[in-house]
Amino acid sequence: MYFIANWKMFGGLNSLNTIDKVVKFFKAFKKNRSIKIIYCPPSTLISLMSKKLEKTNIEIGAQNCHEQESYGAFTGSINSKMLKNIGANYVIIGHSENRQSGESNQLINLKIKSALKSGLKVIFCIGETLREKRKKITKKILDKQLKLGLNKVNSKKNIIIAYEPVWSIGTGLIPKSDDLYETVNFIKKKMRKNKVLYGGSVNPKNINDLKSINNIDGYLIGGASQDPKKFIDIIKKRYS
Numbered sequence: 001m002y003f004i005a006n007w008k009m010f011g012g013l014n015s016l017n018t019i020d021k022v023v024k025f026f027k028a029f030k031k032n033r034s035i036k037i038i039y040c041p042p043s044t045l046i047s048l049m050s051k052k053l054e055k056t057n058i059e060i061g062a063q064n065c066h067e068q069e070s071y072g073a074f075t076g077s078i079n080s081k082m083l084k085n086i087g088a089n090y091v092i093i094g095h096s097e098n099r100q101s102g103e104s105n106q107l108i109n110l111k112i113k114s115a116l117k118s119g120l121k122v123i124f125c126i127g128e129t130l131r132e133k134r135k136k137i138t139k140k141i142l143d144k145q146l147k148l149g150l151n152k153v154n155s156k157k158n159i160i161i162a163y164e165p166v167w168s169i170g171t172g173l174i175p176k177s178d179d180l181y182e183t184v185n186f187i188k189k190k191m192r193k194n195k196v197l198y199g200g201s202v203n204p205k206n207i208n209d210l211k212s213i214n215n216i217d218g219y220l221i222g223g224a225s226q227d228p229k230k231f232i233d234i235i236k237k238r239y240s
Helices: 013-026 045-052 080-085 105-116 130-134 138-148 178-191 229-239
Strands: 002-006 036-040 061-062 092-093 122-128 160-164 198-199 218-221
Touching: 002 092, 002 198, 002 229, 013 036, 013 045, 013 229, 036 092, 045 061, 080 105, 080 122, 092 105, 105 122, 122 138, 130 138, 138 178, 160 178, 178 198, 218 229
Parallel strands: 002 036, 002 218, 036 061, 061 092, 092 122, 122 160, 160 198, 198 218
Antiparallel strands: none
């Protein structure tokens, strides 16, 4: 069961101290052998967080990467090789916030290939907009995102799929249980050997509803993961 903390654009040096509570909880938690916690802070904190967590079972990921694996004249960009070098083991690619900023399926495909080549595991995000949901073309959209995003990706063993409906992110809304189960099932039929997570407004209040959907392999958690108490509550309630 994955619990991935996507800190988004959040966190300074003092924020690293908040992880101590999660480390202490995780060491004592009886179910910890069946859990994988991955922190995805902003790039400014990856190296420090990696050093802080090196003697724990908690892993580190990045929130995005440039599509070119080799170095180049791309001011302000960070590629997958650089992320791997400073301690990241995972990278989130295709997050809806980045798709909305102009990332195409083709660009996402190049980023996935680059990340895998550098030895990073990929958390590949897919999801439909509210307009697409209302038009009842969710499955068509997800199918397209999977096909184009993974085009000519020969080995998919180091890819985790995160289903995150765009309309759910930051709104507090989550899909109905039956709809979510059916959508995750659809993705699993397409990606038979890959874990499928849910992301989109996951918090301590709705985790009880989400845990009843038994085909989900974990959660991509945004704002709630920035608060150690809320993050711990999500994990505890998932197993209560």
